[in-house]
Amino acid sequence: MPPTRLAPRKSPVQARAVETRARILDAARTVFAEHGYSAGTTNRIADEAGMSVGSLYQYFPNKDAILVELVRDHIEDGTARVLAALATAGAADLPDLVRAVVTAMVAVHADDRRLHQVLFEESPRPPELLAQLRELEDGAVAVLAERLRHDRPDLDSPALVARITVVTIESLVHRLVASDRPLDTDRFVAEVTRMVDCYLTRR
Amino acid sequence: MPPTRLAPRKSPVQARAVETRARILDAARTVFAEHGYSAGTTNRIADEAGMSVGSLYQYFPNKDAILVELVRDHIEDGTARVLAALATAGAADLPDLVRAVVTAMVAVHADDRRLHQVLFEESPRPPELLAQLRELEDGAVAVLAERLRHDRPDLDSPALVARITVVTIESLVHRLVASDRPLDTDRFVAEVTRMVDCYLTRR
Amino acid sequence: MPPTRLAPRKSPVQARAVETRARILDAARTVFAEHGYSAGTTNRIADEAGMSVGSLYQYFPNKDAILVELVRDHIEDGTARVLAALATAGAADLPDLVRAVVTAMVAVHADDRRLHQVLFEESPRPPELLAQLRELEDGAVAVLAERLRHDRPDLDSPALVARITVVTIESLVHRLVASDRPLDTDRFVAEVTRMVDCYLTRR
Amino acid sequence: MPPTRLAPRKSPVQARAVETRARILDAARTVFAEHGYSAGTTNRIADEAGMSVGSLYQYFPNKDAILVELVRDHIEDGTARVLAALATAGAADLPDLVRAVVTAMVAVHADDRRLHQVLFEESPRPPELLAQLRELEDGAVAVLAERLRHDRPDLDSPALVARITVVTIESLVHRLVASDRPLDTDRFVAEVTRMVDCYLTRR
DNA sequence: CATGAATGAGGGTTCATTCAT
DNA sequence: AATGAATGAACCCTCATTCAT
Numbered sequence: 045m046p047p048t049r050l051a052p053r054k055s056p057v058q059a060r061a062v063e064t065r066a067r068i069l070d071a072a073r074t075v076f077a078e079h080g081y082s083a084g085t086t087n088r089i090a091d092e093a094g095m096s097v098g099s100l101y102q103y104f105p106n107k108d109a110i111l112v113e114l115v116r117d118h119i120e121d122g123t124a125r126v127l128a129a130l131a132t133a134g135a136a137d138l139p140d141l142v143r144a145v146v147t148a149m150v151a152v153h154a155d156d157r158r159l160h161q162v163l164f165e166e167s168p169r170p171p172e173l174l175a176q177l178r179e180l181e182d183g184a185v186a187v188l189a190e191r192l193r194h195d196r197p198d199l200d201s202p203a204l205v206a207r208i209t210v211v212t213i214e215s216l217v218h219r220l221v222a223s224d225r226p227l228d229t230d231r232f233v234a235e236v237t238r239m240v241d242c243y244l245t246r247r
Numbered sequence: 248m249p250p251t252r253l254a255p256r257k258s259p260v261q262a263r264a265v266e267t268r269a270r271i272l273d274a275a276r277t278v279f280a281e282h283g284y285s286a287g288t289t290n291r292i293a294d295e296a297g298m299s300v301g302s303l304y305q306y307f308p309n310k311d312a313i314l315v316e317l318v319r320d321h322i323e324d325g326t327a328r329v330l331a332a333l334a335t336a337g338a339a340d341l342p343d344l345v346r347a348v349v350t351a352m353v354a355v356h357a358d359d360r361r362l363h364q365v366l367f368e369e370s371p372r373p374p375e376l377l378a379q380l381r382e383l384e385d386g387a388v389a390v391l392a393e394r395l396r397h398d399r400p401d402l403d404s405p406a407l408v409a410r411i412t413v414v415t416i417e418s419l420v421h422r423l424v425a426s427d428r429p430l431d432t433d434r435f436v437a438e439v440t441r442m443v444d445c446y447l448t449r450r
Numbered sequence: 451m452p453p454t455r456l457a458p459r460k461s462p463v464q465a466r467a468v469e470t471r472a473r474i475l476d477a478a479r480t481v482f483a484e485h486g487y488s489a490g491t492t493n494r495i496a497d498e499a500g501m502s503v504g505s506l507y508q509y510f511p512n513k514d515a516i517l518v519e520l521v522r523d524h525i526e527d528g529t530a531r532v533l534a535a536l537a538t539a540g541a542a543d544l545p546d547l548v549r550a551v552v553t554a555m556v557a558v559h560a561d562d563r564r565l566h567q568v569l570f571e572e573s574p575r576p577p578e579l580l581a582q583l584r585e586l587e588d589g590a591v592a593v594l595a596e597r598l599r600h601d602r603p604d605l606d607s608p609a610l611v612a613r614i615t616v617v618t619i620e621s622l623v624h625r626l627v628a629s630d631r632p633l634d635t636d637r638f639v640a641e642v643t644r645m646v647d648c649y650l651t652r653r
Numbered sequence: 654m655p656p657t658r659l660a661p662r663k664s665p666v667q668a669r670a671v672e673t674r675a676r677i678l679d680a681a682r683t684v685f686a687e688h689g690y691s692a693g694t695t696n697r698i699a700d701e702a703g704m705s706v707g708s709l710y711q712y713f714p715n716k717d718a719i720l721v722e723l724v725r726d727h728i729e730d731g732t733a734r735v736l737a738a739l740a741t742a743g744a745a746d747l748p749d750l751v752r753a754v755v756t757a758m759v760a761v762h763a764d765d766r767r768l769h770q771v772l773f774e775e776s777p778r779p780p781e782l783l784a785q786l787r788e789l790e791d792g793a794v795a796v797l798a799e800r801l802r803h804d805r806p807d808l809d810s811p812a813l814v815a816r817i818t819v820v821t822i823e824s825l826v827h828r829l830v831a832s833d834r835p836l837d838t839d840r841f842v843a844e845v846t847r848m849v850d851c852y853l854t855r856r
Numbered sequence: 857c858a859t860g861a862a863t864g865a866g867g868g869t870t871c872a873t874t875c876a877t
Numbered sequence: 878a879a880t881g882a883a884t885g886a887a888c889c890c891t892c893a894t895t896c897a898t
Contacts, residue, residue: 096859215418242445621824648851705880
């Protein structure tokens with residue numbers, strides 16, 4: 045039985061598998077957010093996903109793989125949203141871009157604060173995961189450095205400045221999210237933006 | 248019996264105990280840095296310290312207590328060194344103070360990068376420990392805010408600015424330390440200083 | 451599909467679980483009888499049951515729960531057998547009833563003397579267990595007291611007499627069972643019966 | 654330096670040792686009563702006795718030895734007090750003797766209920782201890798049997814009757830003491846006495 | 857493919873006992 | 878003799894992973 049000619053989609057089997065993986069990842073998010081990493085056992089995740097542990101292990105080779113996938117998803121989602129924000133901002137000037145990026149970053153991380161704590165602060169960091177994070181950071185740094193080379197040809201080392209900027213934004217957003225004492229988000233964004241603007245704008 | 252004989256030295260018993268605690272903490276630093284928190288077992292720590300688990304448990308009631316003590320020591324050491332740097336800087340202007348603080352912070356954390364990752368990113372955070380960290384941050388914020396009220400009476404909310412500043416410095420230093428890709432420390436200090444200065448100085 | 455097919459039989463899953471629990475309890479009986487409570491480790495029990503510790507802990511949340519279940523089983527078994535003996539004795543007079551009860555009690559406890567020592571003399575007594583024992587004793591006291599009110603309306607305090615009687619029978623049977631020097635069981639029953647009869651019958 | 658000629662006492666050294674042993678035993682009583690047997694650690698006992706574990710082990714070869722000694726002391730004390738009661742009762746008739754014995758037994762055990770529970774119900778029973786208990790019981794049985802042979806020459810098996818009697822009294826007294834629900838002691842004594850009297854007196 | 861019972865290494869912790877001082 | 882730090886076997890329990898059904 046030949047598949048419908050122009051069906052540009054995965055075979056039913058694969059589609060099912062993709063959906064199951066998603067169910068597991070959703071469950072893992074819930075369970076990690078609620079129990080933390082070590083107490084977020086694979087059995088609990090399988091339970092939450094409404095399947096047996098055995099099934100879970102058919103889709104992920106081990107617990108770490110789930111974690112890695114979770115982070116990858118988060119990164120992809122974050123990247124997409126930040127890029128969308130930049131697209132919207134268009135060819136704005138630096139301050140506006142910074143504000144757009146910081147706002148988007150905060151939005152990305154505000155979804156589930158506790159989950160991000162678990163993901164980024166209390167979980168083991170397999171090499172694969174570290175590589176992903178580096179790649180992301182490097183990408184952002186490259187983009188910003190390029191822009192700086194155009195806008196601020198006077199800068200000594202645009203790469204370093206770009207990295208400091210990127211790391212500052214990332215760090216502060218994570219800190220905001222991880223913080224037990226909630227800061228006012230809008231003010232936070234405003235202040236971070238002002239700081240970074242100043243750093244990038246003044247010679 | 249000359250007074251020097253029984254001078255400022257703890258009784259043999261206590262001195263021994265203090266030394267043993269120190270040995271355990273040193274071993275814990277080594278083991279945590281090498282294996283991470285969960286794999287840094289009490290038996291491994293005792294081994295590294297050249298003693299039996301039982302002995303270890305005569306000095307610490309449980310594994311968490313070791314972690315808490317490690318962080319407390321780190322905080323005390325860090326606080327002392329930052330204060331010393333400030334004292335040396337004397338009544339300098341803000342930029343110089345910022346540079347002194349950042350330099351001291353980097354020095355404090357450069358000792359053992361991996362250990363700080365374990366301590367601050369992948370370990371459980373008992374309430375006692377969180378309280379310590381808050382206290383430290385609040386203290387720094389209070390000092391800086393006070394200074395800002397003097398130097399920059401025009402600032403809207405010195406407390407918020409102070410907190411953003413403190414958190415920025417803390418975060419960036421931790422990021423630098425946690426980073427697998429070593430940045431040039433001096434340049435890093437210079438850039439962070441410049442960023443914070445700008446933030447605090449420009450209206 | 452004939453009704454006998456799906457008749458009063460538990461689903462395979464449950465039936466298996468029930469059987470496994472029984473295997474664990476049997477193993478626990480053996481191990482406790484042989485090693486006592488503290489030396490009767492969960493690993494030894496699992497071993498004796500031909501399974502791993504992990505499996506054991508899938509059926510019981512902790513060691514005490516095994517003990518409690520063992521005692522509950524013993525109580526249920528004992529209660530059933532004593533009631534059966536009473537049913538057989540029918541509306542006999544007091545002496546015959548006493549003989550029936552004592553005989554049944556001895557039979558219940560004769561199964562495994564050493565186990566009963568462990569269960570009732572050297573194990574911790576979780577509140578749940580104490581409650582069970584009290585309930586049992588109170589039940590027996592209530593039944594006997596009621597009967598005494600009918601048969602011996604002259605008695606001052608049937609409740610106290612009933613309790614003394616019940617406790618005496620329980621105690622002596624346990625003593626007999628715990629004893630290292632086996633007494634002749636029939637004579638023992640005869641003497642205890644005589645003593646209790648006398649106590650209940652003579653004014 | 655020859656010791657004082659007619660000093661009928663232990664050498665100072667021995668006297669000191671005896672006193673130290675007593676201190677340890679007192680401490681053990683306190684600690685066992687408070688913490689139970691397994692949680693009544695040798696360190697706690699040494700602490701309570703105001704000495705170091707090492708010293709404790711100079712007087713007792715191991716923990717069990719302390720337990721055995723505690724029971725031995727209890728038995729000696731109990732025997733002495735029951736004998737005293739009998740002496741006071743003089744050549745009374747059986748009922749009076751029984752009352753005297755039961756009263757004395759209750760008094761002996763009322764001192765520290767919890768300690769007796771620990772000693773007789775939740776501690777391991779080393780062979781040495783079992784031997785002591787047998788010896789005591791046998792002694793009491795022998796005395797009573799002898800008396801029965803005089804007073805009740807009609808009895809078939811005075812030895813068995815004596816043993817049942819002795820065991821009944823022992824058991825009930827222990828039960829009373831171990832009980833969580835306190836019975837009125839005087840009524841208890843009266844009832845037990847009545848029961849035993851009846852048993853021994855009526856043919 | 858799904859199931860979930862089974863596995864068992866390994867974790868933190870305790871405590872009777874020893875031994876250097 | 879006294880001390881008390883040190884020892885380390887053993888305990889109860891967890892959880893990532895496997896495998897028979």
